[in-house]
Amino acid sequence: MDGGRAARTSLLREPALQALLAVTVLGFASYCLTLASLPTYAVEGGADASTAGVVTAVFLGVTIAAQIAVPALTARFGTGPVLALGLLAMGLPSPLYALDDGLLWLSVLSAVRGVGFGIITVLGALLAAAVAPAERRGEAIGLYGLAVAVPNLIGVPAGVALVLDGHAAWMAWLSASPLLGLLFLPALMRAAAPLVPSPGGGAGRRAVGAALAPSAVLLAVTLAGGGVVTFLPIERPDGALATVALVVMGVGAALARWRVGVLADRLGTRLLLPAGVAVGAVGMALLGAGLRWDDAALLVGVALFGISYGAVQNLTLLTAFARAGAGGATAASAMWNASFDAGTAMGALALGWVAGGLGLPWTYAWVAVLLAVTTPLAVAATRPVAAVARPPEA
Structure with a gap:
């Protein structure tokens, strides 16, 4: 066939x-x-x-x-x-x-x-x-x-x-x-x-609104990512642990961002996106706990977060495009990319201020809570927008 x-x-x-x-x-x-x-x-x-x-x-x-x-x-x-x-x-x-x-x-x-x-x-x-x-x-x-x-x-x-x-x-x-x-x-x-696709009429303005929910989910996850890559090497400057952890995170993110797209084509994003955010919450909780007590837990946590980090990038972009519709694709891409960079910058700045008062392990624990409460938003982000987009899955 x-x-x-x-x-x-x-x-x-x-x-x-x-x-x-x-x-x-x-x-x-x-x-x-x-x-x-x-x-x-x-x-x-x-x-x-x-x-x-x-x-x-x-x-x-x-x-x-x-x-x-x-x-x-x-x-x-x-x-x-x-x-x-x-x-x-x-x-x-x-x-x-x-x-x-x-x-x-x-x-x-x-x-x-x-x-x-x-x-x-x-x-x-x-x-x-x-x-x-x-x-x-x-x-x-x-x-x-x-x-x-x-x-x-x-x-x-x-x-x-x-x-x-x-x-x-x-x-x-x-x-x-x-x-x-x-x-x-x-x-x-x-x-x-x-x-x-060529933008037309008010498609750009509608697309920004349609892409807002998936972009907010992305911002939360990239905020966490910015906090990991910026402060983990500072917290563990001696030895190879921080380097190994960042490599593990990078490889996990790359593989997840690559392969989750095939799953999304088959299964849709309705379950995959909330699951990706939830995995990130578990990973950040283990990462915070590992900084205090156990290096093995730290590596497992950073591996789980890396998978979440890559998967959520792919899935939020897919849902942003699906919700924005063809005429709003350029505006949706702009919204998604701006949220990615803003989240990374916020993680590098704001989490440093929090860690100065609470310490990095507790800061990562609070980021885990943030990701957990973002999960319902991830569910909402996969829903289609009336008169703008078709459903993101069959």
């Missing part, structure tokens, strides 16, 4: 998806190479450790602003030109990091790159949903998530290692990788442009 053959055909054979994955890997490689290395680079250049995070804050702040502007930009100029602008803004300034390690200089360059990253994230997620048949959208978003996760596993430690070994110029030049993405853009746009 044709349906059986279609189900067995790998999406990786689709030229549009191949080009999108190449653009995604090259764009996120630049982001990951600089994410942790630029604060280190600033401190090595004489900046106080307490101010090194300014570079990241500037980058993410501009990224969120750019994400909000993407729907209007694409409505006026088209998806291809805006994505090309994003790749240029992300890649062109990167080699200039090698010229100076001053905090102001690094922040100015990061602001320009934040514009590019905001564009790449919104349009990458949009295109991932557009280039696959509707019944395989979860699988396509899973492959897109894998293309995001692999650079994270490699690029973050590689960027820090290059800076610490005195090779900041290599970090800077390698971070120009989005420019290579321009080579894949014509093929991507030829195949994908006819499939990208």
